[in-house]
Amino acid sequence: MIWSLRPQPFTSVTTWIVSALCIAFITLAKSQGIQTIPTTAYVKSLSKNVKLLCRSDKPIDSCSIKIPGFIGTHDIHKLPDGVNYYGESLPRGDCGIEIVTFKSTNEGKFFCNMTIGEELFIATIDIVIPITPEPTEIELGRNTEIKQGGLAPNQTLAVKCISQDAIPQANLTWFLDDRPMNTSLLAPLETSITVDKKGRKLTTVQQELKYFITAADCGKKIICKAEHFAINKGYYRAFLPLNIRIPPQPKPHIYIENGSYAIVNVTIKSNPRPKTSWKVNGVTIDEGFTVGPYQAYIPKDMDHGDYSILLKINEPAKQTELIELNASNDLGSQTYMIKGSEYQENGTSFWLISIWTFFSSMIVTCVLQNISII
Template structure:
């Protein structure tokens, strides 16, 4: 009995090995519901029959001579060409899964089988974005808080891809963790989750953290969820002092400063030792501190209006103090009737976290650059002339020769080396003498 089972098993195995190898075109295909899908199995010999099995146990015997039905039709160049294919006219959810082709070859007792995978896309749910708690509040953060964010996209087929953005700026993959894919056995659906972390800075305030999911079944191909970040920080420093140009004597002057802070700061001005609160004027009524204006996303504009600029106004320092519950900052402003040196100032100005280089810093940079250029020029001059630290390395070429083509001795010093490293051959000097030759003097030269 056991021997018979072994024989049957070996015979079946041999049949499987003898079966023709099936070449499958489109081993995996992703389509949307309502689209058509085609699969093709082929071998190198003519076929006796072609049987297609769709998910759910639906089986069809197909060839070119049979008329197509509402669900499927034959696809290929015919059984004589060794091709067994199927065209599914309108794919539905029930077609998702494995499609099997079974080929009957007249010269073989074993059937040849090929398998294909049909993925019917199903849109996942809207992305879900979860943010960690801030230092003091659920949705409010401080600078240097570590933001932990998690985005999950549930129940898609196939799995969705996730991308992260701050406003429209893609987030570097170095800040992201590898996504985790969760398989759901029911309906072959998949969920994906990805985590992200970032140390928050003032520049992040007001920006939108966006989790964007990409999937072929989404309308437009993608869907997103976003959260606006609320990062608290004190007023940021600017240049010190702040230089303002282009004021005209006798005309209205406006001193405006843009402050970055969150929450909205309160301000006060000090002019000539007098304190001017926001929304009030000085004791002369000539200088007005306007109410601070919100420019959105943690940017505010503070304006000080001068009724008519005088010469004295250009000689005093204007002090602006801004403060909120995170801290305070003082800004010192000077105004001038001179035009702003735009090209010079803009070339050297840099802005880092709201801080700009002032005129003093710019002048310092220019002086440093000029000093380096001067130092390099002096070193090059010393090298070429053999002066100072380059004395021992100077090279002197003496074009005068003595008898037998040998150079004469100079200054009573013998030897083949250079007698005087400072000695340079010139039309005005001869034989090492430091006295210039007068025009009426005769000079003995070697014959």
């Protein structure tokens, strides 16, 4: 903030007490060519080398300053211990200081009193000790569809992030796992002010995200990060796990290894964990059991709702019959039909893999180079 005051013959501004009284009677002026850097200084206690600068685009004839926590007014050439001059020089338009070690008693309003030509300019910088926000909160909208203790897929979630009572306000950013959210999904930032018992104005910020979830989002996290430089690690964050309840999904991934024995590895998405069984050549093998040369493993959790399901065939497989995998949970079931055929080309062995379900046409047809298992 900057005031201008043209001295009168009958007035002498000699002390800051007199200046304070005069300020009530002078007009706030838009003083071109004068700026304060920064306009407001947010400074943590015990910070080192805190710089405050009043700058003019014209030479400054004289300058005195008043610093919170120090008694009286000080000519810029006679600064108290623990305070150094900062800037190029008065002739170059710089009147600034550097506080070597900032203390809580230095919070308040910094004044610089500059005489330029025949006019007196009073510029101020508010020095504020920041207050860290409360831990970040995340809220789910009331209209969210819940399905068996989790989220139903194919719905738009309304998620609100709240960071309370900070000076200055926290900066909110959103992520889906480690990927930034599209800003078009965010509502405008809302702010509110409360005054604490010490008269400090604390700012609360909140923002709403609307995100359409599908089965592919199962196991991911919506993350809201509240960044604030007064927090030791730089931010607080809150996250919403996307516990989306889904039956086994119809689009798996498949891999086959073949050698002295064969392994069929199918990865499917399901939440909760599926119960599985295999059927080969009329033989059914439940998970965790071995029947003849066939060994069915218990599904392995790969995170994000993905499960790896293995069938080991303890003999070389040259040409498979139709392999059937059934996966089910409380929400439904899915049967996957798998056909694997080995063929040779230029001395290299390949597998032609096809997989489909009863409710869709062929989903995957791929060619894998044969990897021998010894």
